[in-house]
Amino acid sequence: MYTFSSRLKTFSLILMAVGLLGIGYGFYSAPKDIQEVEALLAADSHGSHGEASHATTAVAHDEHAATTSHSDKAEKANHSVKEDAEHKEHLEHVLHQLSNKPWAAVYVACIFFMLLSLGTLAFYAIQQVAQAGWSPVLFRVMQGITAYLPFGSVIFFVILVLCGLHFNHLFIWLDPEVVAHDKLIQTKSGYLNFPFWIIRAGIFLLGWNAYRYFSRKNCLAQDEADDNTFYKKNFKMSALFLVFFIVTESIMSWDWIMSIDPHWFSTLFGWYVFASFFVSGITTICMVTLYLKSKGYLEHVNTSHIHDLAKFMFGISVFWTYLWFSQFMLIWYANIPEEVTYFVTRIQEFNLPFFGAVAMNFLFPVLILINTDFKRITWVLVMAGTVILLGHYIDFFNMIMPGTVGDQWFIGIPEIASVLFFLGLFIYVVFTALTKAPLLPKRNPFIEESKHFHY
Amino acid sequence: MSNKVIYAIYNDDDVLMDAVKKTRAAHYHIEDVFTPFPVHGLDKAMGLAPTRLAICAFIYGLCGISFATWMMNYIMIQDWPQDIGGKPSFSYIENMPSFVPIMFEETVFFAAHLMVITFYMRSRLWPFKEAENPDVRTTDDHFLMEVAVNDNEEELVSFFKSTGAVEVNVIDKN
Numbered sequence: 310m311y312t313f314s315s316r317l318k319t320f321s322l323i324l325m326a327v328g329l330l331g332i333g334y335g336f337y338s339a340p341k342d343i344q345e346v347e348a349l350l351a352a353d354s355h356g357s358h359g360e361a362s363h364a365t366t367a368v369a370h371d372e373h374a375a376t377t378s379h380s381d382k383a384e385k386a387n388h389s390v391k392e393d394a395e396h397k398e399h400l401e402h403v404l405h406q407l408s409n410k411p412w413a414a415v416y417v418a419c420i421f422f423m424l425l426s427l428g429t430l431a432f433y434a435i436q437q438v439a440q441a442g443w444s445p446v447l448f449r450v451m452q453g454i455t456a457y458l459p460f461g462s463v464i465f466f467v468i469l470v471l472c473g474l475h476f477n478h479l480f481i482w483l484d485p486e487v488v489a490h491d492k493l494i495q496t497k498s499g500y501l502n503f504p505f506w507i508i509r510a511g512i513f514l515l516g517w518n519a520y521r522y523f524s525r526k527n528c529l530a531q532d533e534a535d536d537n538t539f540y541k542k543n544f545k546m547s548a549l550f551l552v553f554f555i556v557t558e559s560i561m562s563w564d565w566i567m568s569i570d571p572h573w574f575s576t577l578f579g580w581y582v583f584a585s586f587f588v589s590g591i592t593t594i595c596m597v598t599l600y601l602k603s604k605g606y607l608e609h610v611n612t613s614h615i616h617d618l619a620k621f622m623f624g625i626s627v628f629w630t631y632l633w634f635s636q637f638m639l640i641w642y643a644n645i646p647e648e649v650t651y652f653v654t655r656i657q658e659f660n661l662p663f664f665g666a667v668a669m670n671f672l673f674p675v676l677i678l679i680n681t682d683f684k685r686i687t688w689v690l691v692m693a694g695t696v697i698l699l700g701h702y703i704d705f706f707n708m709i710m711p712g713t714v715g716d717q718w719f720i721g722i723p724e725i726a727s728v729l730f731f732l733g734l735f736i737y738v739v740f741t742a743l744t745k746a747p748l749l750p751k752r753n754p755f756i757e758e759s760k761h762f763h764y
Numbered sequence: 765m766s767n768k769v770i771y772a773i774y775n776d777d778d779v780l781m782d783a784v785k786k787t788r789a790a791h792y793h794i795e796d797v798f799t800p801f802p803v804h805g806l807d808k809a810m811g812l813a814p815t816r817l818a819i820c821a822f823i824y825g826l827c828g829i830s831f832a833t834w835m836m837n838y839i840m841i842q843d844w845p846q847d848i849g850g851k852p853s854f855s856y857i858e859n860m861p862s863f864v865p866i867m868f869e870e871t872v873f874f875a876a877h878l879m880v881i882t883f884y885m886r887s888r889l890w891p892f893k894e895a896e897n898p899d900v901r902t903t904d905d906h907f908l909m910e911v912a913v914n915d916n917e918e919e920l921v922s923f924f925k926s927t928g929a930v931e932v933n934v935i936d937k938n
Contacts, residue, residue, distance in 0.1 A: 638861045
């Protein structure tokens with residue numbers, strides 16, 4: 310049995326406390342009205358802290374930005390009524406972006422950690438259905454990681470409800486004011502309307518959590534059983550779950566990520582999101598396994614198991630890149646205006662995170678994990694895993710931020726604090742769950758093979 | 765001095781593995797082992813050095829991507845930078861996404877083919893090469909270990925009999 314070390318527990322509680330403070334600060338410091346925004350922009354345009362994003366503000370914004378510059382007084386004196394209206398409109402636009410910032414920061418961190426444990430769950434189900442002979446010694450680790458799913462789901466669902474109750478402007482199609490003036494969103498309102506959207510979300514989250522709950526229950530029951538009925542039940546349930554998962558995963562990616570940019574659509578988006586959180590899930594399995602192994606809790610896990618996980622990290626990282634590039638290149642090549650704006654904003658305003666994600670999620674892991682010997686070395690894997698996880702956080706950041714905060718993005722206190730809070734919660738929940746059951750399944754039909762797995 | 769070798773023939777891979785380990789423990793020099801199929805772990809038991817073919821392939825892949833980059837840059841950007849359907853041909857990086865499929869394929873092509881050719885050269889395989897089976901049965905269901913004899917013929921024969929060989933032949937190899 311695993312015992313949650315008090316140091317790790319304290320560490321996770323500190324992360325949560327610091328995270329909460331930072332999140333609170335993010336909400337507290339967000340501007341409340343356009344006067345504050347005006348003051349902020351004035352301070353900004355005098356170059357007190359020139360963000361890179363400001364240099365690359367889209368052409369449409371330049372005009373507005375010029376009006377906010379107070380340096381040229383002569384020009385300001387000549388402001389016509391129309392310019393004043395435009396100026397006000399611009400301030401309102403920036404106000405929305407800035408008041409979205411703390412919300413978007415929480416949203417990205419929340420969806421990232423929830424999907425990460427969902428990715429682990431999908432990996433776990435695949436291992437069951439594939440009757441993998443190597444992984445049963447890791448099943449309890451995976452179940453520990455997926456223990457975060459119910460907690461993550463509840464928080465995430467609450468955030469979705471708050472979006473629907475107009476506490477924020479993360480999803481512009483949830484704003485009846487916007488929809489009233491937007492023909493494109495109006496035609497999509499049969500799908501993008503709050504009741505349908507929130508019911509879908511509820512069904513998806515319930516379905517995933519139900520599989521997690523019963524699968525773990527059966528796995529524990531199998532330990533005490535004297536035949537394989539529970540194993541067979543789990544096998545069938547996992548197969549059904551995978552079918553449910555791939556449908557709901559696809560729709561989930563439209564609902565919770567793609568609809569942030571409701572004027573844009575991409576057909577392989579669901580797969581792309583899947584690859585992103587799937588590789589994060591596998592990386593998490595690997596890192597938690599390495600941690601538990603280093604503490605001496607996983608007697609039967611050898612370097613071959615670690616090697617297999619590292620191969621998955623490597624392979625799925627490449628798969629993510631393949632989808633990233635396919636989505637990008639198809640749209641870049643055809644350059645159809647209604648599709649390409651998605652990447653234009655990202656390249657102009659999110660240049661470093663956009664291409665940095667490719668370096669972190671592809672170049673780095675590929676060059677490090679291509680070596681067979683490296684795939685067995687703990688510190689190499691921890692380093693590669695950290696870069697992959699950070700890279701996929703950035704990936705989710707890139708998917709959500711441009712549509713919510715636009716050129717006002719920054720990885721500052723609200724963003725980092727949100728990650729710390731959810732990381733602390735994740736560690737606390739996962740390692741508490743790991744203490745609840747023995748780390749080695751007893752009567753799994755493949756457990757002997759798995760114990761002696763050697764590659 | 766005649767060049768004598770012992771052919772110890774086995775009909776089971778487990779017996780062969782044991783025999784190889786015993787032969788190594790007794791410090792007899794194994795010239796070669798012939799098997800009809802890959803015997804898992806045989807190279808380790810024989811103490812063979814790991815292959816460096818993968819390292820070659822990686823380097824060949826780097827050559828491939830360099831070649832593709834040089835070729836596309838020369839043709840599309842340097843030599844005749846035409847406007848083809850509005851694609852920006854001012855610099856390589858601007859038009860890179862459209863070159864990636866070629867860069868990828870060239871990398872795989874170089875890595876795969878040059879590695880295969882390296883394998884053929886290093887293992888001396890070519891179309892009209894004379895086969896080197898010491899015993900035709902080794903391609904079907906027998907395993908053969910070849911060990912050099914240095915004036916210890918009697919000792920070797922009895923040793924290999926004891927390792928479970930179905931046949932132990934002393935051959936004069938010239």
